[in-house]
Amino acid sequence: xxxxxxxxxxxxxxxxxxxxxxxxxxxxxxxxxxxxxxxxxxxxxxxxxxxxxxxxxxxxxxxxxxxxxxxxxxxxxxxxxxxxxxxxxxxxxxxxxxxxxxxxxxxxxxxxxxxxxxxxxxxxxxxxxxxxxxxxxxxxxxxxxxxxxxxxxxxxxxxxxxxxxxxxxxxxxxxxxxxxxxxxxxxxxxxxxxxxxxxxxxxxxxxxxxxxxxxxxxxxxxxxxxxxxxxxxxxxxxxxxxxxxxxxxxxxxxxxxxxxxxxxxxxxxxxxxxxxxxxxxxxxxxxxxxxxxxxxxxxxxxxxxxxxxxxxxxxxxxxxxxxxxxxxxxxxxxxxxxxxxxxxxxxxxxxxxxxxxxxxxxxxxxxxxxxxxxxxxxxxxxxxxxxxxxxxxxxxxxxxxxxxxxxxxxxxxxxxxxxxxxxxxxxxxxxxxxxxxxxxxxxx
Amino acid sequence: xxxxxxxxxxxxxxxxxxxxxxxxxxxxxxxxxxxxxxxxxxxxxxxxxxxxxxxxxxxxxxxxxxxxxxxxxxxxxxxxxxxxxxxxxxxxxxxxxxxxxxxxxxxxxxxxxxxxxxxxxxxxxxxxxxxxxxxxxxxxxxxxxxxxxxxxxxxxxxxxxxxxxxxxxxxxxxxxxxxxxxxxxxxxxxxxxxxxxxxxxxxxxxxxxxxxxxxxxxxxxxxxxxxxxxxxxxxxxxxxxxxxxxxxxxxxxxxxxxxxxxxxxxxxxxxxxxxxxxxxxxxxxxxxxxxxxxxxxxxxxxxxxxxxxxxxxxxxxxxxxxxxxxxxxxxxxxxxxxxxxxxxxxxxxxxxxxxxxxxxxxxxxxxxxxxxxxxxxxxxxxxxxxxxxxxxxxxxxxxxxxxxxxxxxxxxxxxxxxxxxxxxxxxxxxxxxxxxxxxxxxxx
Numbered sequence: 019x020x021x022x023x024x025x026x027x028x029x030x031x032x033x034x035x036x037x038x039x040x041x042x043x044x045x046x047x048x049x050x051x052x053x054x055x056x057x058x059x060x061x062x063x064x065x066x067x068x069x070x071x072x073x074x075x076x077x078x079x080x081x082x083x084x085x086x087x088x089x090x091x092x093x094x095x096x097x098x099x100x101x102x103x104x105x106x107x108x109x110x111x112x113x114x115x116x117x118x119x120x121x122x123x124x125x126x127x128x129x130x131x132x133x134x135x136x137x138x139x140x141x142x143x144x145x146x147x148x149x150x151x152x153x154x155x156x157x158x159x160x161x162x163x164x165x166x167x168x169x170x171x172x173x174x175x176x177x178x179x180x181x182x183x184x185x186x187x188x189x190x191x192x193x194x195x196x197x198x199x200x201x202x203x204x205x206x207x208x209x210x211x212x213x214x215x216x217x218x219x220x221x222x223x224x225x226x227x228x229x230x231x232x233x234x235x236x237x238x239x240x241x242x243x244x245x246x247x248x249x250x251x252x253x254x255x256x257x258x259x260x261x262x263x264x265x266x267x268x269x270x271x272x273x274x275x276x277x278x279x280x281x282x283x284x285x286x287x288x289x290x291x292x293x294x295x296x297x298x299x300x301x302x303x304x305x306x307x308x309x310x311x312x313x314x315x316x317x318x319x320x321x322x323x324x325x326x327x328x329x330x331x332x333x334x335x336x337x338x339x340x341x342x343x344x345x346x347x348x349x350x351x352x353x354x355x356x357x358x359x360x361x362x363x364x365x366x367x368x369x370x371x372x373x374x375x376x377x378x379x380x381x382x383x384x385x386x387x388x389x390x391x392x393x394x395x396x397x398x399x400x401x402x403x404x405x406x407x408x409x410x411x412x413x414x415x416x417x418x419x420x421x422x423x424x425x426x427x428x429x430x431x432x433x434x435x436x437x438x439x440x441x442x443x444x445x446x447x448x449x450x451x452x453x454x455x456x457x458x459x460x461x462x
Numbered sequence: 463x464x465x466x467x468x469x470x471x472x473x474x475x476x477x478x479x480x481x482x483x484x485x486x487x488x489x490x491x492x493x494x495x496x497x498x499x500x501x502x503x504x505x506x507x508x509x510x511x512x513x514x515x516x517x518x519x520x521x522x523x524x525x526x527x528x529x530x531x532x533x534x535x536x537x538x539x540x541x542x543x544x545x546x547x548x549x550x551x552x553x554x555x556x557x558x559x560x561x562x563x564x565x566x567x568x569x570x571x572x573x574x575x576x577x578x579x580x581x582x583x584x585x586x587x588x589x590x591x592x593x594x595x596x597x598x599x600x601x602x603x604x605x606x607x608x609x610x611x612x613x614x615x616x617x618x619x620x621x622x623x624x625x626x627x628x629x630x631x632x633x634x635x636x637x638x639x640x641x642x643x644x645x646x647x648x649x650x651x652x653x654x655x656x657x658x659x660x661x662x663x664x665x666x667x668x669x670x671x672x673x674x675x676x677x678x679x680x681x682x683x684x685x686x687x688x689x690x691x692x693x694x695x696x697x698x699x700x701x702x703x704x705x706x707x708x709x710x711x712x713x714x715x716x717x718x719x720x721x722x723x724x725x726x727x728x729x730x731x732x733x734x735x736x737x738x739x740x741x742x743x744x745x746x747x748x749x750x751x752x753x754x755x756x757x758x759x760x761x762x763x764x765x766x767x768x769x770x771x772x773x774x775x776x777x778x779x780x781x782x783x784x785x786x787x788x789x790x791x792x793x794x795x796x797x798x799x800x801x802x803x804x805x806x807x808x809x810x811x812x813x814x815x816x817x818x819x820x821x822x823x824x825x826x827x828x829x830x831x832x833x834x835x836x837x838x839x840x841x842x843x844x845x846x847x848x849x850x851x852x853x854x855x856x857x858x859x860x861x862x863x864x865x866x867x868x869x870x871x872x873x874x875x876x877x878x879x880x881x882x883x884x885x886x887x888x889x890x891x892x893x894x895x896x897x898x899x900x901x902x903x904x905x906x
Binding site: 019020021022023024025026030032048050067068069090091092093120121122123124127129148150151153154159162163165166169170177179180182183184185186187188189190191192201202203204205206208210212219222223225226227228229234235237239241249250252259260265266268269270272273276301302303304305306345351394395396397415416418419420421422423424425426434452453455457458460461462 | 463464465466467468469470474476492494511512513534535536537564565566567568571573592594595597598603606607609610613614621623624626627628629630631632633634635636645646647648649650652654656663666667669670671672673678679681683685693694696703704709710712713714716717720745746747748749750789795838839840841859860862863864865866867868869870878896897899901902904905906
């Protein structure tokens with residue numbers, strides 16, 4: 019009988035193993051051949067490893083292997099002698115003594131993109147068509163390491179604040195956010211939808227754990243083909259009970275963002291440097307009422323207010339610009355959205371029910387968060403449904419929580435890909451989506 | 463202009479705040495009224511908070527509030543004097559001076575389940591029908607805290623081993639696992655599917671980061687109505703490059719499980735105790751070939767082998783029993799599954815291509831993991847597709863990675879709900895699924 023125990027020590031090294039010791043002596047490592055640069059007597063064989071690139075030096079007569087046999091896209095295991103080398107990517111190079119080819123790409127295959135170039139200088143369309151390959155570029159893959167850092171920081175912060183992580187179903191019977199932008203599917207003869215948000219479930223789970231979060235895919239069948247819409251994206255949601263008002267939610271988000279950016283600075287410094295990212299300051303984020311924000315930008319930028327109850331994307335951009343210019347802030351909370359523009363579960367402002375106790379967070383002029391206080395009272399929730407022509411009986415499962423008691427609560431949803439996009443100053447949300455889904459793109 | 467900074471200090475305390483200080487003096491806290499027990503002169507008002515129950519003592523004349531106004535399901539803010547009290551759930555009680563009602567359930571609403579009972583003693587069907595309420599039971603919610611611990615441990619371990627977290631699309635054009643058990647949806651006039659697994663994408667991302675993982679929902683349109691199948695579940699997947707063989711994947715899983723159980727012991731001791739969970743030993747997990755396992759149980763339990771190329775659920779149970787009896791192990795790896803029963807991306811055993819370099823992990827007689835080495839060579843992958851009557855052109859996006867080079871690699875998928883089910887010795891996977899989806903259940 020064979021027994022499996024833990025991971026066995028390996029004699030192949032990662033970059034961090036080498037940097038943690040003296041860079042001298044023999045070393046064994048594996049990796050992709052990222053590029054080969056012929057320099058006359060010698061050649062640089064650059065290996066791509068998960069932590070970065072490693073410069074290896076091939077020398078005829080010294081290295082046991084034929085240089086002609088090597089090609090980009092192979093994976094290899096190499097042996098060699100470590101040398102300090104300031105000009106190499108990691109501050110060291112490996113003078114190769116041996117190369118073993120592990121795997122080879124298809125005979126004659128030609129790379130569709132110059133992935134070993136620093137900047138690929140190709141269209142977004144081409145990058146997306148060849149996403150499995152374009153992500154092998156060092157800068158492209160750094161984008162999604164930073165995205166990993168954001169989601170890790172989000173979770174770690176919320177755990178520290180007493181939140182519980184939940185998993186809510188993506189195949190649902192009802193349509194939480196209203197509207198027609200919902201994907202339908204056949205479910206064993208019943209009609210089902212893909213969840214537009216975990217809204218009902220996260221409110222439900224506040225009744226169980228007081229504070230909950232989820233970071234998971236959501237689906238919107240929106241027919242927009244813009245630089246900021248996706249049909250599937252990652253929503254980072256949290257919801258919390260026993261709030262004194264929706265300001266508590268904005269405060270939690272502010273502190274979460276501060277934590278996330280500090281976490282990135284500490285854990286993802288390499289990627290931040292690689293992409294030349296400047297982390298924003300979130301020590302204090304201005305908050306302005308929706309109606310006041312409209313007036314402020316209308317006055318400063320001499321722009322007519324067309325619809326007092328809606329915010330156009332251009333107005334969002336100008337509000338962002340205004341608070342950057344006047345308060346040096348990349349972020350601004352816009353509060354008290356009109357009731358008409360918010361879903362039926364949003365709590366109206368008791369001092370003026372035309373508005374809600376809700377907010378959006380704009381980052382560099384783009385909405386990255388929608389949040390607010392929710393109705394907790396059964397009769398109030400039923401009344402708001404009725405006023406909107408909805409049938410409360412269809413929402414019996416959701417209303418179960420109001421019926422049996424809910425604390426004052428609220429929460430928010432953050433678009434992970436949009437937050438990443440604005441942090442990296444990208445112009446299209448597809449740049450910061452691993453495998454985007456849009457009107458015309460279902461593959462790869 | 464108002465500015466939002468971080469979370470403001472609050473004067474209401476959580477259980478851990480109180481346990482961290484001396485249990486004396488005044489205290490303010492909020493919570494759900496979980497139950498009220500009348501004891502003559504006094505009454506116990508038990509508050510449900512996220513960390514547990516708190517016994518509060520109501521005394522006529524001392525507490526400013528009418529006891530008759532209070533009812534279960536209300537949320538309240540209370541003030542009182544802390545006293546040590548061994549018999550109380552947390553070792554202290556609060557002698558109430560003041561109660562403020564924050565919110566109330568619907569007038570006259572009657573709880574559908576006795577959620578304040580230690581064990582609700584009700585059918586699974588009823589618990590699921592009233593899931594938003596039944597989860598408020600202390601034992602029910604402890605199940606999903608442990609589940610949170612499993613997924614946290616899974617992630618934390620993999621981060622420590624150099625894995626990158628990925629997010630792959632759930633709306634897909636192709637059908638990775640083959641078969642008919644796939645949900646279809648309309649996607650702007652195109653036919654699309656819900657992902658049965660992140661298989662193609664996780665292999666793709668090995669070409670980018672060497673080691674990747676994802677813990678996310680997957681969808682199976684299986685028409686099974688069993689105690690172990692769900693139509694939507696959480697799959698914990700990892701995939702790793704530069705492996706020497708599929709044993710490396712089993713070793714990584716073994717060490718991950720050891721880490722997860724140690725993490726639970728450290729961070730979720732309260733919930734483990736509450737549910738009387740005994741953590742299994744994973745220091746060494748036996749591994750047995752598929753064909754040998756069949757012979758072993760056939761001989762020991764006097765059972766005829768019906769089909770040498772398939773494993774019936776009953777056989778899985780007996781293999782589990784065998785290794786528990788003979789090796790005192792709750793886990794067993796069954797290796798070298800027949801090629802027929804494995805998907806087209808599985809690598810065949812070069813010494814006997816009727817079998818694959820793959821495995822399942824059984825936990826207490828139930829499959830919780832499927833994994834194995836994958837084909838990395840382009841020609842080999844195309845040949846296996848052709849041998850199965852598949853058209854490689856339909857898989858051009860997947861084959862792109864083989865075409866441009868892949869390291870030797872493999873990985874696995876673990877069903878989170880099943881792992882939780884077996885750990886807690888539950889008899890039905892729906893017990894350990896927050897909001898299960900099955901043939902007849904699409905709500906709540």
